[in-house]
Amino acid sequence: MTLPVIVTEFRDGLAKGELLIQQCGDCGKPNMWPRYACPHCQSENLGWAASGGAGTLHSFCVLRQGAPEGHEEDLPYAIGVVKLDEGVQIAVRLEPDAPEDWSSYQCDDRVEFVAKDAAHIARRPCATFRRAGS
Numbered sequence: 001m002t003l004p005v006i007v008t009e010f011r012d013g014l015a016k017g018e019l020l021i022q023q024c025g026d027c028g029k030p031n032m033w034p035r036y037a038c039p040h041c042q043s044e045n046l047g048w049a050a051s052g053g054a055g056t057l058h059s060f061c062v063l064r065q066g067a068p069e070g071h072e073e074d075l076p077y078a079i080g081v082v083k084l085d086e087g088v089q090i091a092v093r094l095e096p097d098a099p100e101d102w103s104s105y106q107c108d109d110r111v112e113f114v115a116k117d118a119a120h121i122a123r124r125p126c127a128t129f130r131r132a133g134s
Contacts (some may be wrong), residue, residue, distance in 0.1 A: 006034040009048045011019055011125045017115030019051040019127055032088035053113030054132065055084040060094055062102050071124075078102045082111055095130040103132065105109055 007021075013020035020032040024038040025045035038045050060080030067075050078094040095114055097104050110132035116124075 006036065010034060011121065013048070013050075014116070014125060014127060015118040015121040019053050019113045020048045021051045021084065021086060021090075022046050023049040029089050030084075031084045032084070032090050044065045044073075052085055054083040055090075055111055057081075057094075057105065057107060057109045057111045057129075057130075058083055058089065059107060060102070061107060074124075076100055078105070078131070080105075080111075090127060092102055093124070095128055097131065097134060103114070 009019055010022075022034045023029070023046070024031065024041060024043055025047050026036060026043040027041040029038065029040045030049070031039060031046070034048070038046060054108040058081045060078055061080045062076055067077075078096070080092055080094050081089055082092050083089050092111075094102060094105060094111075096102050111129040112132045114128045114130050116128055
């Protein structure tokens with residue numbers, strides 16, 4: 001049996017400037033990362049819903065060396081874990097306040113989704129966030 005690729009909708013949403021999260025059609029609870037069955041009720045009736053794009057930064061780090069192959073020119077960059085207002089957590093990239101400067105970020109900061117163009121998403125298919133109000 002071949003399982004379908006379940007991140008296609010997520011990646012396509014990012015390319016259109018939308019942050020989508022998986023939602024169960026039976027119990028209504030959101031899920032992230034995408035799964036083949038709801039972790040709450042085990043239903044396979046899963047769909048996608050637009051996120052409000054706001055959340056709280058739980059942790060983050062700035063990578064200055066050791067980037068994955070093909071991303072060496074991206075250094076430095078910051079990654080973090082955001083708990084969306086919908087209640088799910090997502091791994092994200094963080095936009096610097098100024099070039100290569102994430103010094104104003106703190107855990108528990110409010111953050112918001114930043115839409116990127118399709119070419120950017122094709123190269124880096126992950127959500128990008130920045131400090132709310134910046």
